[in-house]
Amino acid sequence: MRRFSWFNATSLTLGFAFLYLPMIILVVYSFNDSRLVTVWAGFSTKWYGELVRNEEFLDAAWVTVRVAFFSSCLATVLGTMAAYVLVRAGRFRGRTLFSGMIYAPLVMPEVITGLSLLLLFIGIGLDRGVFTVVLAHTTFAMCYVSVVVSSRLTTFDTALEEAALDLGASQFDSFRLVTLPIIAPAVISGWLLAFTLSLDDLVIASFTTGPGATTLPIKVFSAVRLGVSPEINALSTIMIGIVTVGVIIASLISKRAAVAQARDEQAAPRTT
Amino acid sequence: MVNETRFAPWDDPEARPLIQFRGVTKRFGDFTAIDDLTLDIYPREFFALLGPSGCGKTTMMRMLAGFEEPTAGEILLDGRDIAHVPPNRRPVNMMFQSYALFPHLSVWDNIAFGLRRESRDKAAIEARVEEMLRLTRLTKFARRKPHQISGGQRQRVALARSLAKAPKLLLLDEPLGALDRKLREETQFELMDIQEKTGTTFVIVTHDQEEAMTVASRVAVMDEGRIVQVATPEVIYEAPNSVYVADFIGDVNLLRGTARARPAETAPEDQPQETQQAAPDAMPEQVPATKPGDRRYQPNALGMRLHNTLARVFGAWIEDEPKRLPAPEPAAAPKPKAAPAPAPAPDIPPGGIEIDWAQGQPAVIAANGEPALDGKPVVLALRPEKVSIAKDRPVAPNVLGGKVIDIGYLGNISTYHVQLSDGSMVKAQATNTRRIARRDITWEDEVWISFSATAGVVLAE
Numbered sequence A: 001m002r003r004f005s006w007f008n009a010t011s012l013t014l015g016f017a018f019l020y021l022p023m024i025i026l027v028v029y030s031f032n033d034s035r036l037v038t039v040w041a042g043f044s045t046k047w048y049g050e051l052v053r054n055e056e057f058l059d060a061a062w063v064t065v066r067v068a069f070f071s072s073c074l075a076t077v078l079g080t081m082a083a084y085v086l087v088r089a090g091r092f093r094g095r096t097l098f099s100g101m102i103y104a105p106l107v108m109p110e111v112i113t114g115l116s117l118l119l120l121f122i123g124i125g126l127d128r129g130v131f132t133v134v135l136a137h138t139t140f141a142m143c144y145v146s147v148v149v150s151s152r153l154t155t156f157d158t159a160l161e162e163a164a165l166d167l168g169a170s171q172f173d174s175f176r177l178v179t180l181p182i183i184a185p186a187v188i189s190g191w192l193l194a195f196t197l198s199l200d201d202l203v204i205a206s207f208t209t210g211p212g213a214t215t216l217p218i219k220v221f222s223a224v225r226l227g228v229s230p231e232i233n234a235l236s237t238i239m240i241g242i243v244t245v246g247v248i249i250a251s252l253i254s255k256r257a258a259v260a261q262a263r264d265e266q267a268a269p270r271t272t
Numbered sequence B: 001m002v003n004e005t006r007f008a009p010w011d012d013p014e015a016r017p018l019i020q021f022r023g024v025t026k027r028f029g030d031f032t033a034i035d036d037l038t039l040d041i042y043p044r045e046f047f048a049l050l051g052p053s054g055c056g057k058t059t060m061m062r063m064l065a066g067f068e069e070p071t072a073g074e075i076l077l078d079g080r081d082i083a084h085v086p087p088n089r090r091p092v093n094m095m096f097q098s099y100a101l102f103p104h105l106s107v108w109d110n111i112a113f114g115l116r117r118e119s120r121d122k123a124a125i126e127a128r129v130e131e132m133l134r135l136t137r138l139t140k141f142a143r144r145k146p147h148q149i150s151g152g153q154r155q156r157v158a159l160a161r162s163l164a165k166a167p168k169l170l171l172l173d174e175p176l177g178a179l180d181r182k183l184r185e186e187t188q189f190e191l192m193d194i195q196e197k198t199g200t201t202f203v204i205v206t207h208d209q210e211e212a213m214t215v216a217s218r219v220a221v222m223d224e225g226r227i228v229q230v231a232t233p234e235v236i237y238e239a240p241n242s243v244y245v246a247d248f249i250g251d252v253n254l255l256r257g258t259a260r261a262r263p264a265e266t267a268p269e270d271q272p273q274e275t276q277q278a279a280p281d282a283m284p285e286q287v288p289a290t291k292p293g294d295r296r297y298q299p300n301a302l303g304m305r306l307h308n309t310l311a312r313v314f315g316a317w318i319e320d321e322p323k324r325l326p327a328p329e330p331a332a333a334p335k336p337k338a339a340p341a342p343a344p345a346p347d348i349p350p351g352g353i354e355i356d357w358a359q360g361q362p363a364v365i366a367a368n369g370e371p372a373l374d375g376k377p378v379v380l381a382l383r384p385e386k387v388s389i390a391k392d393r394p395v396a397p398n399v400l401g402g403k404v405i406d407i408g409y410l411g412n413i414s415t416y417h418v419q420l421s422d423g424s425m426v427k428a429q430a431t432n433t434r435r436i437a438r439r440d441i442t443w444e445d446e447v448w449i450s451f452s453a454t455a456g457v458v459l460a461e
Helices: A006-030 A046-053 A055-088 A095-107 A110-123 A130-153 A158-166 A171-200 A203-208 A216-225 A230-267 B057-065 B107-116 B122-135 B151-163 B181-198 B209-215 B233-238 B243-248 B271-278 B284-289 B301-313 B315-324 B328-332 B334-338
Strands: B019-028 B031-041 B046-050 B072-077 B092-095 B169-173 B201-206 B218-223 B226-231 B253-261 B353-356 B364-366 B377-382 B388-390 B398-409 B413-420 B425-431 B446-451 B457-460
Touching: A006 A230, A046 A055, A046 A230, A055 A095, A055 A130, A055 A171, A055 A216, A095 A130, A110 A130, A110 A203, A130 A171, A130 A203, A158 A171, A158 B092, A171 A230, A203 A216, A216 A230, B019 B057, B031 B057, B031 B072, B031 B226, B046 B057, B046 B209, B057 B092, B057 B169, B057 B201, B092 B151, B107 B122, B107 B151, B122 B151, B122 B181, B151 B169, B151 B181, B181 B209, B201 B209, B209 B233, B218 B233, B218 B243, B226 B233, B226 B243, B243 B253, B243 B377, B243 B457, B253 B425, B353 B377, B364 B398, B388 B425, B398 B425, B413 B446
Parallel strands: B046 B201, B046 B218, B092 B169, B169 B201
Antiparallel strands: B019 B031, B019 B072, B218 B226, B253 B353, B253 B377, B353 B364, B377 B457, B388 B446, B398 B413, B398 B446, B413 B425
């Protein structure tokens, strides 16, 4: 079925153009010498230099990375636990309800999630800042992690855990020494997903942030309202770069994991 | 299993069982997987749980391992109730059907896993792992990961891992199911060897009866959550206690019919008396034959009158009955006639029963049948290898004529499907001592099948 046809070629080109043309323009203009965004005046990396000297942007970037790191770690732990319980707990009343509820934030409009979190933080008198943004990001990243991890756990052979128990390991040891190393690729890609989501979130962050906790997307958004500067283009290019590398790593990990899993499943004998 | 003295702790009243199931019941919701089961397993036994899928054998094994808790009853290990002890706290290890080797650990680390959990010192762990590697001939593969070795080697890693902690009891869940036939047979002997060397009690779950018979000291045949029979492989095969066991284990001919107590020709003094007493609901025409001493069958005057009155009313019926009943007699007659004709039949032991099993066929003699079964529906279970096949009519207690319909050639033996004149099929087996080209029996041949008076096992229906 690998035949070339003009129809396929055209639709492929159009599709990719639709996806990537805006980004290519952004990347190209980040190397523009001119201050005017839409006029090409020769190649230059001076906006990257400007960016490095811009304290505000650097602060925002540091806040963003910290928030992304802590929230993705927290989300990974909670999401993995939730997935483990939902997959392993067997049948109990209301199980479908619980697993449905775990996925609900995936489809919830971000504005609503942000607003409800804001109300909660005000209600319990929590000062808004980096901490509240971390909490907010953990909340919604957690369900992504749990989706990724639970899809791996459903194909996990429970006999492995039983074997660990049978050999004298405690419940916790059997998770730590057997289950976790085997599902690690799924956990890591869940972490990367959470990290990326936190990195580019604007809506929830802007609801839950406070003074001194401006994340990069908020910074960019507010800066753009004053006019697009080539500095923003440079910043965005860097972010595209980071996200691209992250996505490539994540896909490599999950691909290798899939190969290893197929291999191990082949190693296990078929039950007659 | 047979050393200088026979290994049979189950016959020894002094022997203390290692495992005792006492009235164990396991329910999953409405479904009863194990139904009030009581069973003893002795130390150093190689015990097989055999049954079709869904018979509860896996549930029993999982209860021994601690993965399932019984709903009722107790499971004793060395006299201590372990029914509710978690799996990591009992001296029982299991070899899983899927082997459940840890894919991220090397063979060495897989075997060491259990030892490391009990905080032994490093040197002791190393020594034990090396010992296990030697026992299972895996030393060369110690550093490999499970996916880098063959299926047979993985099976041995699983065995080594489960034996490493020197458990009191080793459970094997269909351990050889994934191996091909040749390897499976080798591994069976290897398992027996290792079991003898380590002196561990093995409990194996399998649906493969050949495997169970090969490896086990005793076999428990299970059906729908109950144990139907527990016995040595020989007893299970030669003396099954029910049609279910006979049919489940090996190939068998089942002749269904009605038992008729057989008077002993040689010892008429005590034999018939016993027969009659043991068969209170004997057929009416045998009543007059009863010895005068037996009062129970003596009709009194009223009875006689009643009988005669009724006989007049239902005369036609009663006249018919005796006529129909003796019918098998002449049919059976040719056989004893046939036997004495060329030579008297000294090889027919007295007593036992005859079974009228098909219209127009001579009754078969089962000298080992319980005379108490007289008049009851019974099944004669007859192994094909105990049925001889010949072109010329042989001299034997039981001889039936038929036609060869099918021949199953298995190399060392052949199974002949013989159709008798009434249409029923009987399987007979013969060893192929001759080359196939010189085989004298072929399809559509008129043949005689024969078997001794004690070849079959009489089972109540």
